[in-house]
Amino acid sequence: KKSVLATAVAGLALCAPAMAGNPLFSDIFTADPAALVDNNRVYLYVGRDEAKAEDKDYLMKEWRVYSSCDMKNWKAHGVPLNVQTFAWAKADAWAADIAKRNGKYYFYATVEHKDKPGKAIGVAVSDSPTGPFKDARGSAIITNDMTKQTDISWDDIDPAVFIDKNGQAYLYWGNQVMKYVKLKPNMIDVDGPIHTVAVPHFTEATYLHRHGNTYYLSWSREFPELTAYSTGPSATGPWTYRGVIMEKNEKVKTIHHAIVDFNGKSYIFYHNDKLPGGGEFRRSVAAEELHYNPDGTIRFIPQTAE
Ligand code: FUB
Numbered sequence: 001k002k003s004v005l006a007t008a009v010a011g012l013a014l015c016a017p018a019m020a021g022n023p024l025f026s027d028i029f030t031a032d033p034a035a036l037v038d039n040n041r042v043y044l045y046v047g048r049d050e051a052k053a054e055d056k057d058y059l060m061k062e063w064r065v066y067s068s069c070d071m072k073n074w075k076a077h078g079v080p081l082n083v084q085t086f087a088w089a090k091a092d093a094w095a096a097d098i099a100k101r102n103g104k105y106y107f108y109a110t111v112e113h114k115d116k117p118g119k120a121i122g123v124a125v126s127d128s129p130t131g132p133f134k135d136a137r138g139s140a141i142i143t144n145d146m147t148k149q150t151d152i153s154w155d156d157i158d159p160a161v162f163i164d165k166n167g168q169a170y171l172y173w174g175n176q177v178m179k180y181v182k183l184k185p186n187m188i189d190v191d192g193p194i195h196t197v198a199v200p201h202f203t204e205a206t207y208l209h210r211h212g213n214t215y216y217l218s219w220s221r222e223f224p225e226l227t228a229y230s231t232g233p234s235a236t237g238p239w240t241y242r243g244v245i246m247e248k249n250e251k252v253k254t255i256h257h258a259i260v261d262f263n264g265k266s267y268i269f270y271h272n273d274k275l276p277g278g279g280e281f282r283r284s285v286a287a288e289e290l291h292y293n294p295d296g297t298i299r300f301i302p303q304t305a306e
Pocket residue numbers: 031032047058094095110157158204205254255256
């Protein structure tokens with residue numbers, strides 16, 4: 001029989017920061033990571049790529065959630081929500097992001113709208129990071145009206161939610177044009193006008209985080225995509241372009257990322273095509289440690305198999 005001390009030490013060893021091999025999950029194809037650190041665990045939300053090898057488009061119906069206390073051992077928690085969670089949506093569980101406020105978890109998700117043109121963003125809520133989530137407002141928080149000549153049906157995708165130190169929440173999103181809007185404290189309504197942000201070669205997959213007193217706005221640039229970033233003194237800039245932190249993938253053109261601090265280290269999650277049988281519509285989520293230089297810039301991150 002193990003002593004209480006031995007059990008505690010074993011538990012600690014299990015939760016010492018380590019890195020699992022990449023890709024993180026090998027039972028299914030996964031894409032578009034979103035991450036949340038909560039109660040000493042990192043929760044990783046991914047879209048499930050269900051396309052067959054010969055398919056020429058995404059087939060994504062649900063999100064999956066995994067969690068870890070050490071970045072090495074991942075627990076699968078199943079399907080916290082899917083396209084049907086939003087009665088007004090008809091397909092495409094594309095990229096998402098999550099935030100916690102007042103003990104509730106708010107999940108912002110890209111889906112194809114049933115009645116409005118193209119993609120829209122919904123928000124679902126749960127009392128637990130592993131779900132189940134339910135539609136928080138019964139309608140999309142962001143829709144595409146296709147009123148401008150330049151509008152494309154997928155320009156309202158890839159939400160990134162950020163809650164600032166003063167409690168103000170922001171939703172960033174977009175494809176080709178980066179947009180953001182303030183959120184009301186209820187996290188489910190927008191507060192004020194939609195703004196656009198000009199960053200070099202913006203494609204999609206906006207991400208906003210803070211490290212120390214610096215705000216980091218990152219995104220996928222060009223196509224095939226590289227991960228690039230700017231820094232600024234506030235959640236709305238002004239932004240100074242700092243360069244590329246991750247090179248494009250070998251085969252798959254997208255790379256969608258998320259960045260978190262966890263257990264005293266920083267990590268970037270992204271997707272590539274490294275799971276056997278992988279490809280454009282059969283992606284796999286991976287993680288790397290991310291290092292900040294003393295001047296606050298981010299060191300270039302090579303992709304590894306570790
Ligand atoms: O997974 C579908 C779309 O591909 C995402 O919304 C984009 O970020 C890109 O990864």
